[in-house]
Amino acid sequence: MSWLLHHSVGGAQNYEHTPRADTVFTCRAILVMKLTHIRDVIAVAERGSLRAAARHLGVAQPAITRSIREVENILGVVLFERHTRGVVTTAMGETFLRRAVVVQNELRLAQDEIEQIRGAESGHISVVLSTASHLTLLPRALERFRRRFPHIVLHVREGLIANCEPLLQDGSCDFYIGPLAGCQPSHQFLVEKLFDSRSVVLARKGHALAGSVSLADLVPGKWLSAADAIADDNELDSLFARNGLPAPVVEMFGGCGLTTLIAAVSSDLLALVPDQWLVLPNIYTMFETINVAEELPSSMTCVVRRAHLPLTPAAEYLCDTLRWASQVYVAAVTHGHKHALFSDKPPLGLVRALG
Template identity: 45%
Template sequence: MKMHHLRDLLAVAEKGSINAAAKYLGVSQPALSRSVRELEKEMGAPLLERQATGAALTPMGDLFVMRASSAMNELRRARDEIQQMQGSVHGTVVACISAMGHQALLPEALDVFTRRYPNVQLRIIEGVFPMIDARIRSGVVDFYLGPAPEWGAAPGLQLETLFKTRRVVLARKGHPLAGARSLEQLTEARWISTLITAEAEKEFSGVFSGRGLPIPKVALQAETALTWITALISTDMLIMLPDQWLNSTLIRDIIVPIPIEETLGGPFMTLVRRSSVPSTPASEYFCDLLRRVASRQNTAVRDIDKLQLIRHA
C-alpha cells in the first residue's frame, strides 16, 4: 500500500466520483481507477461501488476511509511538526472557531500569527462543537475554540477553559419588543439557535424553564454568524449571545440589546484538542495567542464583577 493509494481513495470519497477526483488531483481518470483497483486488490474487498452518477463507498470502504483519513492527517501533522521544529515556517493549521471566538479572540491573534508563520496555510471553519466533533477526533481539525461541549471533555479530548461568558438578548433596531424588561415578555417571540447544543431547544431550556417559563419557539438554527445577523435585521426573531457582541463593529449600528432585568449566564469559552496527540509548533503558537487574549477577557469580566458588587453594596 502506497501513499497515493490512500490519497486517491480519499479524493474519490470527498468528490463523489472518479472523474471529479481525477480533475482535483490533476491525474488521468484511468490512472486513478487503476490506483483504486490496486488498493481494493490489496485489501481483498471492494471499497467503491461504481454508479451512473458517480462512485459511492461500500460499507468496507466507509470503514477504510475513516482509518485512512486519520492516518493521512497524522502524517500531515508529523511532516509539519518536523519541518517547523527544524525552523521551517511551512505547514497547515486547521481550526474550528465559533462566531463568538471570531468576535472576541481572533482579531488580536490573527495578524500576530500570520506574521510569525507567513507560509503556514491557516484554514478556519466557523462552527460550534456538535458540528465538528468527529473531525476533531479524526485529526482533520487541529483544535476547536468556542462554547464548551455540553457533556464536557469526552475520552480522548482535552478541554481547556478560557473564560466565562454572560449573555444578552439581541434584536433589530425598532423591534416591537425593544421595550421588554423581562424574559416573560419574550416567551412568545421567535428565536434563533446558535447550535451550541446538539438539540436546539436545550439552548433555551435552562434559561426559561429554570425560571418557570415555557421554552420559546426556535424558528431558525444558524450555523454561521452571517445567517443569524441576516435573520435578526430582516425579521422579528431574537437571539441570546455573549455580551462581547455589544462591542462588535459588525452589528452595533443595526442590532440592539433588549434590556431585560434577568442576568443570563453563558457557556464557558474553551479550547478543545485531542489529548493523545501533540500539537505542531504553529498550532500551539496560535492556541497560545488565543490564551493571551482570553486572559485579558477574564480580567475585564472580573473588573465588571467588582463594579457590580460595589454598586449593590
C-alpha cells in the same frame, strides 16, 4: 520477511518458516499498500467520482481506476459501488476510509512538525472557532500569528464542538475554541478553560419588546435559534421551561453567525447569543440588548485538543496567541473597554491592564 511477520503473529515460540494463509495475506497487504493508494481512496470518497478525483489530484483517470482496483485486490473487499453519476462508499469502504484519513492526516502533521522544528515556516493549520471566538479572539491573534508565521496556511472554520469532534479525532482539525454547548468531550481530548461566557437577548434597534424586563414579557416574541448557542441546541426551550413559561416560538434557525446577525437586524426575531457578540464595532447602532431579570444560560469558552498527540510548533503558537487574545478580552471586559477590542489604539487603561 514472511518468517519475521509470522513469528510476530504466532508468538515468540513459533519458529515455522511456512507462514499461515492469513499471515501471507497480512504480509502481502503490508508490502503492497502505498501512500498513493490511501491518497486516491480518500480523493475518490471526497469527490464522489473517479473523474473528479483524478482532476483534483492532477493525474489521469485510468491511473486512479487502477489504484482503486489495486487497493480492493489487496484488501479483498469492494470499497466503492459504481453508479452512472459517480461512486458511493460501501460499508467496507467507510471502515477503510476512517483509518485512511487518520493515516494521511498524521503523516501531514508529522511532516509539518519536522519541518517547523528544523526552522521552516511552512505547513497547514486547521482550527474550528465558535462565532464568539471569531469576534473576540481572532482579530488580535491573527495579526500576531501572521507576523511570526507569514507562510503558514490557515484553515479557520466556524462551528461548535459537536460539529468538529470527529475532525479532532482524525487529525483534520488541530484544535477547537468555543463553548462546550452541552457536550462533554471524551477522555481522548484535553479541555482547557479560557473564560466564562454568558448569554444576552439581542433585538434589532427599535424592537417593540425592547423595554421588556422579564422572560414573561418576551413570550409573545418570535425567536431565531442562533448558530452560537452556548448551552445546547434546546437552550431556549429549557430556559423558558425552567421559568414556568410556554416554549418560545422559533421561526428560524441560523446556521452561522452571519446568518443570525442579518436575520436579527432585518426582522423582529429575537436571538439569544453570547455576550462576546457585543464587541462588534457599531453593534449598538443596529441592535440593543434586552435585560431580563431571569438568569440566562452561561458556559465556559474552552480550548479542546487531542490528549495523546502534541500540536505542531506553529499550531501551538497559534493556540498560545489565542490564549493571549482571551486574556486581552477578559482585561477589556474587566476594565470596561470591551468596545475597544477592534481599535488600533486601545485605551491606556487597557494597555496598563495587559502590562
